[in-house]
Amino acid sequence: MFFHITLERNMQLHPRHFGPHLRDKLVAKLMKDVEGTCSGRHGFVVAITGVEDIGKGLIREGTGFVTFPVKYQAVVFRPFKGEILEAVVTMVNKMGFFAEAGPVQIFVSNHLIPDDMEFQSGDMPNYTTSDGSVKIQKDSEVRLKIIGTRVDATEIFCIGTIKDDFLGVINDPGVTA
Amino acid sequence: MSGEEEENAAELKIGDEFLKAKCLMNCEVARILDHKYDQLQQMSTDPTNQISQVFEKSMQYVKRFSNYKNTDAVRQAREVLSRYKLAEFELCVLGNLCPDTVEEAIAIVPSIKSKGRKLEDDAIEKMLHDLSLIKKFE
Structure with missing residues (x-):
């Protein structure tokens, strides 16, 4: 926030x-x-x-x-634990994905991604649901909850989750416009 | 840092300093940064020199996630939300995320339903409706 x-x-x-x-x-x-x-x-x-x-x-x-x-x-x-915010995905790998909300980096581990989303490797690594309706890849916009922060001398890192109600990819075109 | 462990935005535990401070919605930040950016460009011949990475990233972020694009709408949104006795922090989360349903609003700002608060579902519904109107007529 x-x-x-x-x-x-x-x-x-x-x-x-x-x-x-x-x-x-x-x-x-x-x-x-x-x-x-x-x-x-x-x-x-x-x-x-x-x-x-x-x-x-x-x-x-x-x-x-x-x-x-x-x-x-x-x-x-200043990010807070428990805060819900929107972020842009910057990198996806099999461990999870990184997202950015302004100056802060947020990591979402694959344990904190809903279980029905599978990692797909390739040119554009992504997490996709089995029916293919929801996809998280680079530049996707997601809504996530911060569950932990680590403070460094010059930076703050956050750990986030999208495994909760009303979290995940934002597909409302009004918001992404 | 004893406060660090207890911090939890869902229960509005964000420390006294920030609880009393003025929160800013993304759209408000966008306007402030825009203004500042113009100022910097006028002041110096080489503006890239002055602009920090933090500034640049924040600016990109708030532009991408601003719900209200014009000044009037931003002001109206704050006015509507401030009628409901919300804490600054709650006000801004709602303003930023613009939930569609009462259920969603409570999920993203659990503290509006916590003890001692008299905000009924009807009131929340009305608030969300008013917000969506601003967006529609912007």
Whole structure:
């Protein structure tokens, strides 16, 4: 799920940036440092939408760098256990399939794919029901439930399932359009 | 990280910080990112430099899964959903997935039927109906 939250960060700025454009420099550095990063607590920082407050700077002894406490608002993506969301399948193999929902990777093991779906190898590996009516392959859109998350220093990985009511391939043309 | 173990979106256990935060539906994120993308392109001569992979992937994702394409519809959808005393998180899951039936709505957001909530099936049905109308007349 995407959230709009307020975050705080202490920014260190080199003295060469001090001058009339100090604020701009600080904001530019903040965007460069923070956007695209990921933490276990807040998830992926997608975009900074505004800077709320820049506190008083504190000069560091010895280096001359100044530390500013900055409060900013950002759009973040944070997956939760138990959350249901839509994702695009990126890779299918006999172990299961990988899907992507925005910046996050989700793996669905073949144990968590309904039992009536069989793996078919070939040019386009896929999972298909015995009557061939439902097929999961690369670029399919699926609705899945996140059942586990693993937090890394720079990434979040999720484990998902489609073995539940109202989960699986989305075939509503209105949604896929 | 003691909160990590207990986290469960189905029971709305997503941590205080996120429970109070404003959730965004995919369509809302699409609008914000679009705006930001335009800004970046105006600001710098080489926009590819500035755009992170996370941003790019998120943008592709929300564009693909946006249910409401125009600003008015997005606003209306939020307005309709906010009449039903939903938590922000529930509101956005419903807005993103647009369930067709009451049964489906309860399956994807089990917390709307949990203890202490007075949301009846009729109310849910009405809500889903209103949502589908927005989509139809968009």
